[in-house]
Amino acid sequence: MEKTTREKLIYAATDLFRRKGYSAAGLTEILQAAGVPKGSLYHHFPGGKPDLALETARWAGRYLSRLMEEAFQESTSFKEGVTRICNAIADIHDARGAWDFCPVTGTLLGGPADERFRLAALEIFESWVKLSKTHAIRLGMAEARAELQSRAALLLIEGAWITARADGSADIIRRIPDMLEA
Amino acid sequence: MEKTTREKLIYAATDLFRRKGYSAAGLTEILQAAGVPKGSLYHHFPGGKPDLALETARWAGRYLSRLMEEAFQESTSFKEGVTRICNAIADIHDARGAWDFCPVTGTLLGGPADERFRLAALEIFESWVKLSKTHAIRLGMAEARAELQSRAALLLIEGAWITARADGSADIIRRIPDMLEA
Amino acid sequence: MEKTTREKLIYAATDLFRRKGYSAAGLTEILQAAGVPKGSLYHHFPGGKPDLALETARWAGRYLSRLMEEAFQESTSFKEGVTRICNAIADIHDARGAWDFCPVTGTLLGGPADERFRLAALEIFESWVKLSKTHAIRLGMAEARAELQSRAALLLIEGAWITARADGSADIIRRIPDMLEA
Amino acid sequence: MEKTTREKLIYAATDLFRRKGYSAAGLTEILQAAGVPKGSLYHHFPGGKPDLALETARWAGRYLSRLMEEAFQESTSFKEGVTRICNAIADIHDARGAWDFCPVTGTLLGGPADERFRLAALEIFESWVKLSKTHAIRLGMAEARAELQSRAALLLIEGAWITARADGSADIIRRIPDMLEA
DNA sequence: AATGAATGAGTCTTCATTCAT
DNA sequence: CATGAATGAAGACTCATTCAT
Secondary structure (H helix, E strand, O other): OOOOHHHHHHHHHHHHHHHHOOOOOOHHHHHHHHOOOHHHHHHHOOOOHHHHHHHHHHHHHHHHHHHHHHHHHOOOOHHHHHHHHHHHHHHHHHHHOOOOOOHHHHHHHOOOOOHHHHHHHHHHHHHHHHHHHHHHHHOOOOHHHHHHHHHHHHHHHHHHHHHHHHHOOOHHHHOHHHHHOO | OOOOHHHHHHHHHHHHHHHHOOOOOOHHHHHHHHOOOHHHHHHHOOOOHHHHHHHHHHHHHHHHHHHHHHHHHOOOOHHHHHHHHHHHHHHHHHHHOOOOOOHHHHHHHOOOOOHHHHHHHHHHHHHHHHHHHHHHHHOOOOHHHHHHHHHHHHHHHHHHHHHHHHHOOOHHHHOHHHHHOO | OOOOHHHHHHHHHHHHHHHHOOOOOOHHHHHHHHOOOHHHHHHHOOOOHHHHHHHHHHHHHHHHHHHHHHHHHOOOOHHHHHHHHHHHHHHHHHHHOOOOOOHHHHHHHOOOOOHHHHHHHHHHHHHHHHHHHHHHHHOOOOHHHHHHHHHHHHHHHHHHHHHHHHHOOOHHHHOHHHHHOO | OOOOHHHHHHHHHHHHHHHHOOOOOOHHHHHHHHOOOHHHHHHHOOOOHHHHHHHHHHHHHHHHHHHHHHHHHOOOOHHHHHHHHHHHHHHHHHHHOOOOOOHHHHHHHOOOOOHHHHHHHHHHHHHHHHHHHHHHHHOOOOHHHHHHHHHHHHHHHHHHHHHHHHHOOOHHHHOHHHHHOO
């Protein structure tokens, strides 16, 4: 049941990239948090920091996809699904001390203007929109509206994730459902 | 009509902070872009990089406030005002190559978990919400709704500013008005 | 007719040491060029990089000895022998892109100030001089002159091997025979 | 009469590059030998190690040019000039412990396969040949022979500089004049 | 005999800042 | 006010080697 070195690195990197952003999070700091020696990183991530960031963001992307999927599965309306998602994110936020970025934003968009980063972020965002849209339709929404609402939800969540950092509170995230139909 | 050293620094810093984020934008790089010698910075910004960032963000905050004020002044409905604002931001985005952060996000939230940064960002965001809310009420909206719509607009714009980076396009910013009343 | 792991290592090391010099050629790089896994090296060369370099240089030394031996065997005068040798070396040079060191120079003298390296290089150089001198005498030259001419030939070849790197061309190597009797 | 930081760096780098070669000589080591702190290097040599190497080699190139110029000025024959040069180089060699490369070879050709390095080395070598040739002609030699003899002298000296490292002695450098007319 | 993981000292370079002029 | 030099901690990354399997 031991965590592998690779997993330790991804966990630590996820934590630090979302808390400080890609550029501000030092490799030394990550290695130390992971309890992994310097040289090991490049064995598992030959491309260094960028490689680690890409893996980290994808891992977080899948994690949030699962969270969304479960939220929608348990819901009987689109709004309920979004509410569950926002509450879950807000809870995580509260638990972590509220200096968080969205893991994708902090990790990939907080980094250098690197095309690989941009594409990876785009792919993750689009996968979220698609997932949301699918459930919106399943729950009875017309396609055009499902698309717009899903995209709006993404923007609101990303925007809230940003301003929550300034607020020092996750409250704004919990108000998103009301905004969606305002 | 020469730009002062101080202005040169703020312009260059604004540009680089919003393009790369606080941490990734080096002081050397900023000084060079500004065409200002190494030692000059600490005359004008004794607090160093954080000082410069704070001034820069406030400057950009005021700039956007003016932009919003004008947009609402020329409008006869809240939606029209938001539309003008989004188009203006999208135009700037296009002109700059679409790797931009919101200047406040990139400058203050892309930096270290510094309480002064957080508070300054909060103040700027709140001033925007207040400005928007005032105009919404002036244009006939009920207060509670004006508050929620203004806050939603902020989240949508900030969220769009983020995802536009991934999209490599400012289009999503132009779709915000439709989302506000979806 | 498969190459053994050991041979693969020596070939790859020969190539890289003479192209970049001992210090600049990384073990990882050599292992990769050889298509040999990380851990294998120390089975075949327990002394690590220095061991590999020593073997490599000796191997190259013998290779060049054979080349010289054949060249002199086919010749009817000392000058003809030297000409054949220089042309052969120049041809190799051309074929490899002209960034080459003499394999002994690059491998042993481009490394650390290690006494084992120095002595190995000395032994190889002396074996070449001896071979050349023997043939010079066999072809009718007086001993004292044979010794001086052989030593001069070595210096000219080593010097040319160096300056050819700067020239980006092997031409200077082909001009050596004319210099020997100038 | 203080040495400037820049000069300290060049002296230390010259010493270490010619003793160990570009790749094996560490920057830390050079900085320490120069008694200069880490960060200072990049103020004076913004291009880092390669910049330092280029300057260093050019400096050494000029130094040797002066040495050659003086040697020829004091001589009444080409052979005498070469003899003086070889003796001077051999003396330096002896004084330094005989692990030396030619400063150009060690610094520029012992480095990476960098076109700037190659060109700089070529320029220095050619300046030496030109200087030698000019004096050979002045001292009565026919042009074609002056060219060949000058080029031969360069190869012999460079070759001797290499093999002297293996010999652990500068004697071979002193034998060059005999080889030139052998 | 073979191998991929582990290791930490080492590489070069950049950082934000201070200082003397 | 202005400036270029100085500074050393920290940055990301590579090194040759050892180890457990």
